[in-house]
Amino acid sequence: MGADMVPDIEVVHLGGNESFRAWSHGYPYKTVRWHRHPEYEIHLVTATTGKFFVGDYIGTFVPGNLVMIGPNLAHNWVSELPGIETVKQRCLVLQFPSALALNIIKIFPELRYLRRLLKESHSGLLFEPETGLLAQPLMQELTEAHGFRRVQLFLTLIELLSRDAGRKRLASSEYISEPDVFATSKIDLALRYISKNFSNELHEPDLAALTGQSVSAFSRAFHKHTGMTFVSYINHLRIKSSCELLTNGRLSITDICFKVGFNNVSNFNRQFLLQKGMSPSKFRAYDEIKISNYNKA
Structure with missing residues (x-):
């Protein structure tokens, strides 16, 4: 796996009554592969350890690993499990289209500072462990939330990520996710x-x-x-x-x-x-x- 491999594309389908997707999955799972999608993604590991790949970056993850991925940036998390062991919940995932973020900023100019977070995520962002700890209950509740509470949790999570001054960019500036x-x-x-x-x-x-x-x-x-x-x-x-x-x-x-x-x-x-x-x-x-x-x- 690496920058020379063409990533698969994941089709992120939003239901008619939702503007973003919040879900969880176990391991192994069908999306655990070198892939990309045009949506932003916030990815939190809740169980297992292993290697994760974002663009040309390779790192080691543990529970609490919180990463934000920009549009079309290839990525994958590979858990290291003995034998044929399976895990019911390996991670929590939130995916949202670019238009949603841009429209929120357009409607609420008070949130224009979020542009920096969105721009930086195009290289992938790794957040401090403390941020991952605070994000987990928000993302867990998001998988079941409805109505206004769902929107409230989404904005709270984005605000939390934007306040993390210790966040680290992952992929190098030379990395190009696709030659075309x-x-x-x-x-x-x-x-x-x-x-x-x-x-x-x-x-x-x-x-x-x-x-x-x-x-x-x-x-x-x-x-x-x-x-x-x-x-x-x-x-x-x-x-x-x-x-x-x-x-x-x-x-x-x-x-x-x-x-x-x-x-x-x-x-x-x-x-x-x-x-x-x-x-x-x-x-x-x-x-x-x-x-x-x-x-x-």
Whole structure:
């Protein structure tokens, strides 16, 4: 693993009722790989020790390791565990798009000092252990918080990080996360557009035109940076959105099919089966069983 390896791209999908993503995962886990994404990330290790990689920086982490990653900066944390041991929660993660941070500063000029934190994070930032200790309960609560409390915790966390005068930049100034930065920015533009419009009819030539590329060049670049074809990527987002609708509300499966962007139910059922291994109706039935068992507990 290193600067000479092309990082995978992680698709960070925000639900319709959230402006940022707060979650946790164990180890091993699918995102534990050399990867990047256009969103900012705040990453706190809660268990295990090992090596972490940010750009061309290599360091050793322990619980309490708190790092902020800027857009498209490649990174990975690799735990050192004996044998086939697994950990239920290895880290807490918060991911938010650049537009969110910039809009907050635009709306609240009192927070313009946060620009420095955002700019420095493009090289990766390692915070003092004391900051990690204070951040952990905030990030833990964020994984379950809703409404105003969620926004309050987010702003409190960002404020905490901005006050850490001992934070350390990680990647060197010479490091370039991608040799084709310009092409990357074009694909990120397309990804942002798709994320906002995947429920509408989308055509690859239109997205190629949006990025100023030929269809063939766009198709190659898109597959390189997402690991999927244009159609597969859109279907992935539509099925992910349909899962949220199946578990949150009582829309019929037909209504959900058209709401997420499919133009016929048979194709929706086929794509859902390919991705989830079951039909939409069975997925909803399993979810209802889970809720029923939870309420009985």
